[in-house]
Amino acid sequence: MAIKIEILFPEFCNLFGDMSNMLYLQRCLPQGEFVKTPFSEEPLFLRERPSLVYLGPMTERTQEKVIEKLRPYKERLWQLIEEGVCFLFTGNALEVLGEYIETEEGKRLPALALFQLHAKRDMMHRHNSTFLGRLGQEEVMGFKSQFTMAFAPPDYHPFLEVVKGVGLHEKCKTEGIRYKNFVGTYLLGPVLILNPCLTKLLLTQMGLPQAELAFASEIESAYRQRLKDFHAKT
């Protein structure tokens, strides 16, 4: 089966080494086609049905531009999500699909409203933390570095259960959104390299359960060592 992965706006939405996720997938899927869609162009997902659509974290001004850029395509995005196309949105990219972002002045910036979630910005208090969560039997770890906290109703579709660290907001015991094959998480940076179980999940959702992980032995050793440190030190 032909694999086509769309990376949205990589020239801007790549603040914390996030593009490494796609470079790693390229190593795992050497036969895959990776399409980088610049901000000035029309997204590939409008004309095709990619195997995966990826969007990484962005600055606050870029976030407002990205919302407006994607606003005309919100129905198409929802259609693809409902049809089971894989999506991975990391860092504050998730907020683009929420209801609104509230600024420090109390102004509400309307987002695409595909998910019942809103975020509150606090530009003078950056939140930094380590995160350990549970996805079924697997443990997922990562890092958060953000100016926002997010809020969702109790019946939303969480991605991870918090083991250590902060969920969508400081009192929330769940993190991110997982709906069908859409995964959105505030974890940033090389989440797929940090979590081989997550890469496996993504590959399975893309219909490639047999795909081999690149550097499988090293990535597993790094994961085990880091997991040990997450349990012991965080």
Added chain:
Amino acid sequence: MKRNLRFFFALFFAKGTALVLKLIGRKGTSMPGSWAIILCPDFLGRMPRPKTVVGITGTNGKTTVANMVEDVLSHCGYDFVCNRSGTNVNTGVASSLIANSTFFGKPKKDLAIFELDERSSPKILPYLKPDLLLCTNIFRDSYKRNAHMEFIVDILQQYIPESTRLVLNADDLLCASLKPQNHRSFFGIDRQPGETAQCRNIVQDIRVCPNCGAALSWEFIRYHHIGRASCPQCGFCSPQAGYRVTQIDADENTMTVDCHGHQQKFPMLNSSTINIYNSLSAIALLSQFGLSTEKIAASMEKLSISETRYKEEEVDGKKVILHLAKGQNPIACSRAFENIRDYPGKKAVILFLDDYFDAAHSVENISWYYDTDFEFLNNPDIPQIIAAGARHWDVCLRLLMAGIPPEKISHTAENHQAAELLSKEGIDAVFILYDVYTIGLANQVKDQTKALLSGGKSAGEQQRA
């Protein structure tokens, strides 16, 4: 701001703290300033400032440039207060001002030279109101502290006073965009042989015109977003520099700078591009301060890079080089990796990249590895790379992702065992890369490396034998 009772209480308490610290033999701490700001949060605004205040800020190079500026001014006979032995945040500045004030807080000296942390601008600049401020560059830095470059540009735009004269990097469009209404001077390096419009780095933080959003047309890209660009749509372009390096003579270790039409030769600390920028920015600042270019050039003859940042030693014809590579700073590390690649001969590299504080109590956010150009280390002249520290598996993985063959990579959790993994065969130099807080460790490993190069066999070699 007027001095009130609270201010005087904070001042006397801070002076008392400084006296106690002096009696117990502790120097260069920011504790007096910390107490002053705890007791009187707007202490910096109430403390009388010296007649002239010069600030040096920016992501990279500010410590080196501040040291150079201070050394030149000292050589030229100026007496000034500075924060060289303290910290570059508000508490360090407050401590320096307190230490150099009379009993009631009046400044003893008329001139202050301060290295200023750009992230701390909101807590310093509105109070200190520098007369002259140099910004060396604006890059991605620690994700935790600095978030992203747009955030840093925004706080500098907001908090640099209108009255401050600026000295800015013309080759950095982020830096050059600061405070367009202020009096501004620019410095830059002319296009050098081999420089193209292709970016060879992972990170390039400015790609579109800040005015209209069109893709920029680059005359050349030196590294990351450093270079010269123009907008084909609205005419926006990099500013013309009043201080331009027109010629670099690596053999003579000199550079020629066009200072507003006057050509002057200056000595270089070394020929790495970052140090040429450091020297050039110091020259531009000192010239704007009022020193003649001849006087600056004569004083710069006596300068050298601080040995805590770069130090070369030789053992049996092989070099052992300590090279600072600030942890969590992808740009500083990328520059260091490029320097290593360009250094002559075959090189082995020992990497201590772990964050000192995070490694002790937490797990470091290693995302910055993937903004750092480890790819520069993927070079036939670099046959060995050793990674040591808590995150050694993660560094190993990053090296593999950079395409470096696994047989070139060794790694260990034990920092002190790094030198034991070294093989002296077929190498001309060993680079030891360390973070600001691991200089002690780097020196220990340097001594172990020297012992190995001067005849001993490493554990790795013994095992191989």
